[in-house]
Amino acid sequence: MEQSLHILLLEDDHSFGYILSEYLDLQGFQVSWAKSAEEAINLLEDHLFQLAILDIMLPGLDGFGFAKLLHQKHEQLPFIFLSAKSLKIDMLKGYKIGAYDFITKPVDEELLVAKIHALLRQTQVQKSLPEKISIGKYTFIPAQFQLSCEGEITKLTAREAELLKLLCQHKGELTSRKIALHQIWGATDEFTRKSMDVFVSRLRKYLSKDSQVRIENVHGQGFILFDK
Amino acid sequence: MEQSLHILLLEDDHSFGYILSEYLDLQGFQVSWAKSAEEAINLLEDHLFQLAILDIMLPGLDGFGFAKLLHQKHEQLPFIFLSAKSLKIDMLKGYKIGAYDFITKPVDEELLVAKIHALLRQTQVQKSLPEKISIGKYTFIPAQFQLSCEGEITKLTAREAELLKLLCQHKGELTSRKIALHQIWGATDEFTRKSMDVFVSRLRKYLSKDSQVRIENVHGQGFILFDK
């Protein structure tokens, strides 16, 4: 519903992580704080993030290692490194992996937030959906819960619209079931996934006038909306 | 692939500007060096840039003023500020205008180039469509779990797609069995490797339309995907 921006924070230091996540929260960001790379990997499967802030020095898999994984799986997700020391060699390594920026501790929170806003502005511009979305012969206006085709208008419910919007955001690629459940229903239990199935089925029916438009299932993963 | 990337450098100091533009030129960038905001405005009309590097302290219209203009006219063009002093207030101002980064003099050229590459990668990735990988006559779109050949589409399962992707990442060289098992299955026991064999076999069948495409085994090591 809300267009709050979701940040993944990977930081093993409890007090520092707490302060930073609280501060970011106060600034209106939705923050998920992982204390280890493993935790972060789990979070990535369940949520859609717009930015990752990664501490480098971690026990186990370090920030660099995690970033490499991240870059393979979520190429479009920008990330920033946090580091206690500002070694040039570390920075070069970070940028080489694909880092967006490099911030040294102690962190000036005000500056960090300014950078985050600048970054999100850069990356969100292209990602944001237009008012009207074309899906084959259909036109979908998320703000009005309206789906129309050849003059005929279907009024969608809030849930239907949210799901369709999510599918549109990833048109032509996978919309993870887990992420959809988390984002729309806030739960991933057996009943809720059944409920989601019902919604998918309903959307398919609405979209059945254009045979080019399909919502295909990827077994165990999620759905892909195709429109050609 | 390295189509020359065009950078607009706005810097009034002759010797510093000369050194920097030469260095960037050596790094394979195409650099247009403007010594005043007016000059830069003219250059903008004649060329397509992928990045602007702006000194802040300039006679006449300063870097901030120019950036505002720039941001209005060329919203997509990312820019970096150069500054002799690192005043927080300046940096906040810069980011607020929409700067991508902020670099203080003296400039570490190596670091600057690393940042530039990171930035360009970021901005290029945004525009890229779902990645398509060519394998001989085949086209593989990992995001769609699809393998197509001469119009015929094969839908892959999540596992199949993961394995094929891994093979593609090392096309022409060894994909270690161990690594694949670890990365995809998370286990390396006897049963799991047998399972992997079945997957390799299935991929071979899918890819059998082009005799140039082969998945060859390296005894005890892993597999190599060839496509010519």
Place this chain on the structure above:
DNA sequence: GAAAAGGCTTAATGAAACCTTAAGGAAGTT
């Protein structure tokens, strides 16, 4: 040159995931 280890392919299996229609039932509206 024989034994052992590793590999290839096809087919069977069974659990998990998926699809659709229809029946509750809660909350809001008339």
Place this chain on the structure above:
DNA sequence: AACTTCCTTAAGGTTTCATTAAGCCTTTTC
């Protein structure tokens, strides 16, 4: 109170797909 809307639950049948098994083949080692 009756109606409406919308989400969930139920029910059932269907499909999917990773694994296992089985039989034969290839490579390496001793």
